[in-house]
Amino acid sequence: MDIKAYIESGILELYVAGQLSEKENQEVYDLLQQYPELLQEVLEIEAAVVKLTAAVSPHAIDFDSFKGKLNATDTKVVDLKPKKPNWISYTGWAASILLAGGLLWTLNNKNQLEDQLQTAETEKRYLEIQIEDARTDLAATKNLLDAIRDKDIIAVPLGGQGDYASNYAKVYWNKADNTIYLDAEGLPNAPEGKVWQVWSLTLNPLTPTSLGTIDNFNTDDNKIFTIANANESQAFGITLEPAGGSESPTMEQLYTLGVVNTQP
Incomplete structure (x- = not known):
């Protein structure tokens, strides 16, 4: 058996x-x-x-x-x-078993419902954050497009230099508010321990002025950066420098360079 x-x-x-x-x-x-x-x-x-x-x-x-x-x-x-x-005694036992089972079933379903509500609330909050981020990104994109489409904006293409001929970038310079918008999509991610540094140049004599480093280049999605520039720039250049930047550009690491064309 x-x-x-x-x-x-x-x-x-x-x-x-x-x-x-x-x-x-x-x-x-x-x-x-x-x-x-x-x-x-x-x-x-x-x-x-x-x-x-x-x-x-x-x-x-x-x-x-x-x-x-x-x-x-x-x-x-x-x-x-x-x-x-023994119907009297066992009916009591059966009722007890049913009651206990009902209580366990109710408690289990209550816990499951609370978990489902918590999950739904978390998903709702996450969706709200995504929507808000999308709205913020959309507003920022619209502002950027409005800025670079301004009729007085000066567009300065930066071509690749020497061994870096395949690289490129573009500067949109708004002289009215001393701001440039750098589109650096044509540059690779900076290697570990290195940063991209942007320079404003006057050509005669050649004088570079740092506009700062782009520390978040690798993590930025659209690769467009807003940079203050109050200089009378005649050209713009981008070099690869050690983290923290350099006082003067490392010419061997000059990736892109472009001259400002002020002619209409």
Whole structure:
């Protein structure tokens, strides 16, 4: 006989609850006499039901009788005659089981609902942030387009130099508010420990003035940077310098250069 399969079938729970026919009760009783494992399982089921009933309705238990059974040392005195349905007592047990199961089901569903609400709220907040970021980016893009489309803007292409002929950039210079907009899409990411540095140049004599370093170049998505420039620039250049920048441009690392054309 497959003891494990028989236990898992649930028939022992029905036996304890008095839900079997007299014939089925007799069959289970006979098996309990043959297999100690089944006897132990029945005792454990009865103990669990008694404990559950006590937790839900303490007055339903005869504690003196139950205590006497716990103190017994000889398991052979346990009476396992075929059980007849005891509808009054087992109805109470069944109600207790249903109540406990209902409480567990309700608690579990409440926790699941709270988790779902929390997830929905988090997703809603994340979507709101994305929408707000998109609006901010759209507004910034519109402002930038308006600036570089101004009729008085001066566009200065910066061509690649020497070994860096494939690189390029472009400066949009608004002399009215001393601002340049640098489009550096044509430059590669700066290597570790290096930064791009922008220079304003006068040509005669050649005098470079630093406009600062682009420290966030590698992480910026659109590669367009707004830079203050109050100089009377005749050209603009971009060099690759050590982190922190240099006082004068490293000419061997001059990537792009462009001369300002002031002619209409």
